[in-house]
Amino acid sequence: MPRDARSFGGRYRAAGLPRRVLRVVFLGPPGVGKGTQASRLATERGIPHLSTGDLLRATVAAGTPLGREAEGYMRAGQLVPDDLVLRILAGRFAEPDARAGFLLDGFPRNLAQASRLETMTALDAVLSFDLPAEVLVARLSGRRVCPVCHSVYHITDHPPKVAGRCDRDGVELVQRPDDRPEAIATRLAVYAEQTAPLLDYYRARGLLRPIAADGSPDEVAARVRAALPPP
Ligand SMILES: [Zn+2]
Numbered sequence: 001m002p003r004d005a006r007s008f009g010g011r012y013r014a015a016g017l018p019r020r021v022l023r024v025v026f027l028g029p030p031g032v033g034k035g036t037q038a039s040r041l042a043t044e045r046g047i048p049h050l051s052t053g054d055l056l057r058a059t060v061a062a063g064t065p066l067g068r069e070a071e072g073y074m075r076a077g078q079l080v081p082d083d084l085v086l087r088i089l090a091g092r093f094a095e096p097d098a099r100a101g102f103l104l105d106g107f108p109r110n111l112a113q114a115s116r117l118e119t120m121t122a123l124d125a126v127l128s129f130d131l132p133a134e135v136l137v138a139r140l141s142g143r144r145v146c147p148v149c150h151s152v153y154h155i156t157d158h159p160p161k162v163a164g165r166c167d168r169d170g171v172e173l174v175q176r177p178d179d180r181p182e183a184i185a186t187r188l189a190v191y192a193e194q195t196a197p198l199l200d201y202y203r204a205r206g207l208l209r210p211i212a213a214d215g216s217p218d219e220v221a222a223r224v225r226a227a228l229p230p231p
Contacts, residue, residue: 020231022047022101023121025108027198028129029191030184031140032213033220037129038105040221045231048097050089051105056080059088066091086116093121111197125228126202128195129213129220133188140184144173 022045028034035051042049059067060074066088073080085107092098101124108114117123142155146166153160153173160167177183202208209227213220 020229021099021124022103022228022231023124024101024228025104025123025126025202026106026129027126027195028213029131029136029188029195031136032129032131033217034105034129034213036217037213037220037224038103040217041224041228042103044225045100045103047101047103048092048095049103049105050092050107052085052089052107055088055092056085082113082116086113086120089117090120108198110194111201114198114201123202123207125209126207127209127211127224127227128199128202129211131213133185135214136188137181137184140179140187141175141181143179144175146171147174 024041026034026038038049038051041047056070056074060071061067066084070080070084070088073084089104089107093102104117108117139154139157142157144153144155144160144164145151146153146169148171149166149168151166151168152158153166160173162170164173165171166173178187199208211220211223211227
């Protein structure tokens with residue numbers, strides 16, 4: 001964003017003029033590039049980017065009663081129950097920066113969560129990012145990580161300077177078990193199975209906006225903007 005546009009936006013807000021609220025959900029399979037687009041849109045529209053993983057970690061770190069409750073499940077290696085996630089989300093929606101709206105990334109994951117969410121807040125749009133399965137498999141199976149410093153590389157999109165070695169410490173890069181092609185096929189199948197009912201649910205409410213996620217990040221960002229009400 002150009003500097004003058006940002007300061008203009010800042011003056012606008014400082015003057016207390018209303019901005020259009022944007023409450024949006026991003027859905028998409030692993031590897032589709034949804035996180036990148038979510039960060040960009042959240043910055044552009046001045047709304048918090050809420051991914052449940054980050055939100056849970058932040059709540060635990062804050063040491064609130066809800067955070068301590070969540071920590072119990074996470075320490076035990078259990079999934080944090082929907083009810084608790086929704087109570088944490090409700091608290092987050094009430095914070096001042098969420099008055100302009102929010103971007104939910106990776107939530108809801110199923111129909112039960114979607115119908116609970118609907119009782120808590122209205123949504124303006126649900127963006128569903130799509131890419132052919134073979135492209136997703138190629139993207140995900142090319143990922144390599146450093147087992148020591150956890151730097152992430154990609155054999156074609158973000159290769160290390162020396163093949164197979166971490167740029168920072170020279171350690172041999174590894175492929176996570178989750179990123180092997182068989183595991184990826186399973187992850188994508190699970191995603192499709194869980195998400196299909198959600199897509200129907202939001203389509204029936206007139207909220208679903210499919211986004212073709214091929215092309216450059218700028219091209220995808222332009223499709224995202226076109227699918228949403230203007231700021
Ligand atoms: Zn490293």
